[in-house]
Amino acid sequence: MSNAGKRVDREALAQRFRQFIDPEYVISDDETLKPYECDGLSVYCEQPMLVVLPETVEQAQQVLRICHQEGVPVVARGAGTGLCAGAMPHPEGVVLSMAKFDRILEIDTLARAARVQPGVRNLAISEAAGKNGLYYGPDPSSQIACTIGGNVAENSGGVHCLKYGLTVHNLLSVDLLTVEGERLTLGSEGLDCYGMDLMALMTGSEGLLGIVTEVRVKLLPKPEVAQVVMAGFDSVQTAGDAVGAIIAEGIIPGGLEMMDGHAIVAAEAFAKAGYPTEAQALLLCEVDGTSEEVHEHIDAVESLFKRLGATSVRTSHNEEERARLWQGRKSAFPAVGRISPDYYCMDGTIPRGQLAHVLTEMDRKSQECGLRVANVFHAGDGNLHPLILFDANVPGELEKTEAFGAWILELCVEVGGCITGEHGVGVEKIRQMPAQFNDSEIEQFHRIKAAFDPAGTLNPGKGIPTLRQCQEYRSLDKDIEPNAGAAAQLHAHDHDHGQGGHHHG
């Protein structure tokens, strides 16, 4: 099915690229290749054959043409902040780094749109648009570093997704290079297009269908005011009910985040945000809009929290207080990093109503396998980030952690959710795909892939498992209840582990 992996001489290929790309930007020596070995999920490492950093679309096009001719795998790379090993190189392939495409080409203030190159950092768009009172909606926590090209490839989300949508909701058009090096534009300057929605298909396709070379995004007017209410609760269930109650009230908060007891304690120790450390759950509810609207809704949210039995309620009254209340949540990951040598960030989505059940089950399992877990939760849209605490230097602990993580994702599917809300499948969650999809669905995915990339050279081995893998995983799951020891062994076969790393999410 795929001719990926056909042996090609590294230096000969590098020489061909150096004919049209600045030789300095064609990397072939081991030392300089090193930083490209992995993305933000550093347990998965692989040295690529070559890394190229083209500076023009024509150069990128030429790279693709040559690779296509030679059957050489191509792995696109943005900032490498991905958390599913999506940008992990292929050992016989070329990493196509889009880092040099870092220009904002146009800010169209009146039409509220920005045209940018794929290597532009997410936050840079909002910074540039800010002068005109506009910003780009999706705000992943990694926004100072991650690129818009990576955002498109992962359909990234952020704290403000419930109200302002994911990447897919904030794109107008995407320029692409196909695996053959053919250029095309999907979408337009208008809101809708005709025919199949290829732009939606491309969004979240993890670099498996094409290379993003330019993006036109929507810009939103900056809200007049934003205020945040923080509330502590003595049970996760009550906090979960409070989230439902806000929505039932007809309020869609700009951001609605939850943290469990472990995360609260860690965040407070780290950020001193004034969180109630005795609480079992904490909600941060941000309301934004016109000053009148925010005033009206903040009152409603405060009284609702009190009525539902919040043990403490605090509201920001200026930007400084607001920043402080968010500081704890924003530093939750580094904070957890301080109380444990390593942590592993998971990314399942569940129907919100299942939250208490899922957290209870997770607690039970956590005790059973002796690994602590702290939870931060995009409560508005049901996206759960359990952080499993472990020590990679303890033999077997990483494997145990991965097995626990896999168990959590399968639980998410069981309660009607999915294995990944925003981080993507990549290499990391390929094993859980059969839990969410049957063979016919997986096969349909392969046929889609083949429509774009018949030879299978774009980011091979990621995203969609082969049917053989699916059968293997299923038969193993039947035989082995995925807990500690046995599952750890089984996972050890799946991939070579690199150094147990720090995982931020």
Next chain:
Amino acid sequence: MADITNLLVEQVLAAREQKQPLRIVGGGSKDFMGRAVDMSLSELNLAEHSGIVSYHPVELVLTARAGTPLTELETALAENNQMLSFEPPRFGEGSTLGGTLATNLSGPGRPWWSSVRDQVLGIRLINGYGEHLRFGGQVMKNVAGYDVSRLQAGALGTLGAMTEVSLKVLPKPASTRTLVSDCELGEAVSIMNQRAAQPKPITAACWLDNRLYIRLSGAHSAVDATAAQWGGEELEDADVFWQQLRDQQLEFFSTDQPLWRFSVNPTARMPQLSGGWLVDWGGAQRWYSGAADFAEMEQIAKAAGGQVSLFRGGDRSGEVMHSPSPAAQVLQQRLKQAFDPDGLFNPGRLYSWM
């Protein structure tokens, strides 16, 4: 109100065996859309496959069979003070959920309240192999696998028969007011865009017959304050106006002339032409009523940064949807092959070559 999945799958399998293409029909309210199809083809009728499968108001998620009429969904949502935020046009009693997604039709609030394509979370679909598949899900965020659900938006059923759709729904706004003022087209377009750039509770902006209509929705206090600030005459029976715009019942739409739909840059200046214009979506959607040459309309759309379709009437034997670039055409043909290798579903409805 029944689940007739098995029957539908059987029909597809039989069609596959006999190499007999099918015409997918929901409520039949959009038969006028797309290219004229051979009416002698057998029907794959989804209307019977109807009913809400699950609805959890606090989750903001609704799942229904594809043949469920929009009216039934809207009644159920209204009981919980929620709505289909994309305000789908209802071209008749029978308009169904599946047809709405296949045609990707959204109403006046689209720039602010999203489109049906934006709100879809997951689907079930019978492909050309007669397999009943599930993609996406019933949760807000899901990036496992390719986004097959949104791919259907605008595909006019050419990739398969959707049997079930899950959607994100939204609360109804507490308050709504509509302001009207007199103004000519060019000025209206620039006012619409200026207002859309302000952080105010605007949820629709339309221009017709030298009148600019701006809808505000949200918290009472916010709507009132903005209305006072922006000024304009308050429109009585505003709900009726927006409903008639949404369902194309305004006088503008009751004409024998061909109706063209432009989806363009909201700030675009469009040429005068001899027919009539209606501007919606804050400038991003423009309706033109009048005879015209398809290729010329494509040029006009392109110059305005967008695309055009011959929405209703006119010559429906040629192309009616903006032509994709050659590369995008190849991709659509290959995708068609990937879902429906025998060309069973809606042949020729979307493009002459598909």
